[in-house]
Every structure is written in C-alpha cells, then in structure tokens.
Amino acid sequence: MVHNDIQTLFAESLNELKLTEKQKAVLNASLKLFSEKGFDRTSTSDIAQLAGVSEGTVYKQFKTKEGILTAIIGPFIQQVMPKAATEFTNEVTHTSYPSFGEFLHAIIKDRMVFALNSMPQLRIILHEVITNQAIATGFSHLFENLIVGPLGQTLKHYQEEKQLVDWPLDRIIRYVATTVMGYVLPAALLHGSVDIEHASREATEFLLKGLKPA
Amino acid sequence: MVHNDIQTLFAESLNELKLTEKQKAVLNASLKLFSEKGFDRTSTSDIAQLAGVSEGTVYKQFKTKEGILTAIIGPFIQQVMPKAATEFTNEVTHTSYPSFGEFLHAIIKDRMVFALNSMPQLRIILHEVITNQAIATGFSHLFENLIVGPLGQTLKHYQEEKQLVDWPLDRIIRYVATTVMGYVLPAALLHGSVDIEHASREATEFLLKGLKPA
C-alpha cells in the first residue's frame, strides 16, 4: 500500500509536534479559512470563532498570525511532501515494476491522489509562493533532492535498460510534474473533480510517447 | 512579425480607454506593487506615493481599490490575451509553416516571450485566480475559444495531414500549455531568467515526440 494519504501524514506530523486539542482546532480552522479566503482576508477572530475558542486562546498557542501559517505549511513542505515522495519510491521501484510504463502510471496516479487530497495546503502554498521568496526556493531544493534521491536512481535504471530517453533527469521530472499539474490545477482552481483513473492513463500515454528512447 | 509584445498591446488598450497621465501613473504604480506584494498587502496610500499623486486623486480616478485591480487585469484578460493569441494564429498558420514541428516551435517561442514580457500581470492574475472564481471560469472560457478559433482549425489541418496525433484538441492544447508553463513558471516565481531559444527547442523536441501520430 502506497502512502498517499496526505491527511494521515499531516496528522502524524502534528502528533510529532505534540499539539494539544485546542491547537489542532485552531490549525484546522486556519487551514480551512486560509485555503478558502487566503491568508490576508482571514482575520484572527474568524479563526477563533470557527475553532470554537476565544481570540486570547489563539494567541496563547501561537505568538503571531504568521506563526499559524508557518505551523501549517512548514511541516507540509519540510516533512510531508518529501516524506511522501521518498516513501513512495522506496516501495515502488524498478524491482516491483520492471516496465517503465507501469512505474510511470503508478507514480502519476499516486501524485494525483496526493495533490487532490491535499488541495487546501496546496492552495495556501500557491498563494504564498508568489510573494514569499523563501517558500519558492524551498521548492526548488525539494526538486533537487528528488533527482539525487531514490526517484533519480530508479529513473537512471530505466535509462540504462533503454526504456527511458537519455535526457537529464531534471528535464524528465519537469515534464512529468507539469503534465500531472495540467490535470490537477484546473480542477483545483475551478473546484471541479478529476477522474483519476482516466486522467492518469491519458497522462501516462502521452508521457510514454514523449519520453521513449530514440 | 509576430505580435508578442504585450507591453505594446497593453499600452494600446490603455489608449483605447483614453486614460490621462495621472491615471496611467496610478495604474503603473498599482501594477508594480500588486505584482510584488499582492493586492491585499498594497495600501492605497502606497499606490498614491509611488504614483506621485495624492490619495484623493487615486479615488477621483477610480471609485474603489478593487476598481484599480479590474482596470489592470480586466482589459488584459478580455482583450490582450485573446487578441495576442488570435493575431498570432492568423499570421502563423499551416500556410506559412507546412511542417508541424516548425509551427509548434514558433508558437511555443511566441507564448514564452509573451509570458515573460507580461510577468507582472500574470503574477497578479495567478494571485487572484485562487480566490476569485469569476476569473478562473473566465480562463476556462478562453481556452474553449482557442479550440474553436483559428488555432483549432490549424491543428485540425495538421491532424488531417497525419503530422499530428489524432487526439481531441483540448488534450493537445493542454499538453502544449503545461509544457510551456513548466519552463516559465519556475523562472517567474524564483525571479530567474529563461534562455528562450534553448527552452523552446527543448519543449518542441519533447512535444513533437509525444504528439506524433501513431
């Protein structure tokens, strides 16, 4: 079983930080409001009301409003995203998928499920990444780590077996990532739904052609 | 010569609306601040200061702060973007490019130049599209129009000539758009630069393989 349940992972990372019930209530309320209205259009009194606590309690748990934001997307970026990525590629490698096509389909489906399950967090990050330079650079580091990590090793293996075109890995990952985004982003912004089964098969078909060895 | 100079087109649309010098100053200041700090983190006094006018003047020209926003991205979405798209495909069609590869390369290069020249506007739209449902749906209509417009006709022609895979046009356009985005977005968010010559050739190579007829 692949670890693509982001909510479970998110909850785990919260437990690691030993959060109280009230803190979790504040965090969950903030997650909902930030992703719906954006950080700036969400007031701390809104958060307190939805969390069912007083505004004073909010500020007992978190020093500033910005602190709530980093408490949400910080662990998500630093732990959950790379964790989900590496745990995936540790289980699903060329040993379990001798065919690159099946591997590609598995990883695309996994990433689609991941993205659609963590829409609120991704919407917040999408909002912040434009104005917050630190978050943007954090993302680029994440992609660099993907290349030198288990995913990169697996892709190299398929290249050696002549199942995958001999291009630099960052180029290959770029195409896979953007193709998946092409299916997920519109649905996320228009609040639509995605037929993951159909979308992942379409995306795989296209990428397999585009990434076939010469 | 292809019409990809977005600043010229933007200026034209401003002239059509017969804006005064002060109005342009307010609009330019707002464009800069909105794209750098975001709409909510930009105050009207900030705008007035950068534009070199009083806050009262700002509100003499535009009824509300929101009005400034729509004055910037409204014409951009409704006029400039489709205009730039259709004017391109009116000049650059299968008649001037018998090879689909050359056509694809031309259109990719054009879209990259367009995107990189209109970064400020696109950053604002990216910011708004998350919270503003109307803008998001406006974009989806724009894509629908692309399919039934001259671009769709041109693509159909290449399909009949067996130079392009026989997939639905929206699927093909999705892949082209996301692949271009894959090169432009990271540069935009990290404030980096793009070697358009190199990037457009890479993107074309990949898409040509992926969109080759069976």
Place this chain on the structure above:
DNA sequence: TTTTAATGAGTAAGTCCTCACTCATTAGTA
C-alpha cells in the same frame, strides 16, 4: 487554596474612502 487555563473587551495601528477646499487654466466680458 494555589496554580493554571481561558476569556473577550480593550487598544493602537492601519485600512479604505470622503469631502470641503485650493488654484492653475480656460472662457467670457468690457
């Protein structure tokens, strides 16, 4: 009782927006 947790009215800073007023430019008059 003593200590800790929770409250929400209060605060100061900041927001968008208004409006009574100025004054350079233009139009009208003698």
Place this chain on the structure above:
DNA sequence: TACTAATGAGTGAGGACTTACTCATTAAAA
C-alpha cells in the same frame, strides 16, 4: 488687450471601520 468668472483636477486631513494583538478578570483544575 485687461480684467473677471467659471471650471474641475488635485489635495490631504479626517471619518468610519477593521485589524492583530494584549491583559485584567474569570473559571477550572490540582
């Protein structure tokens, strides 16, 4: 031409309101 009247773009102090954040008071727990 010389003087007056009319105009409206431009001003900026201030109003009405919201915000993030605090702290004296109250409630709960040990």
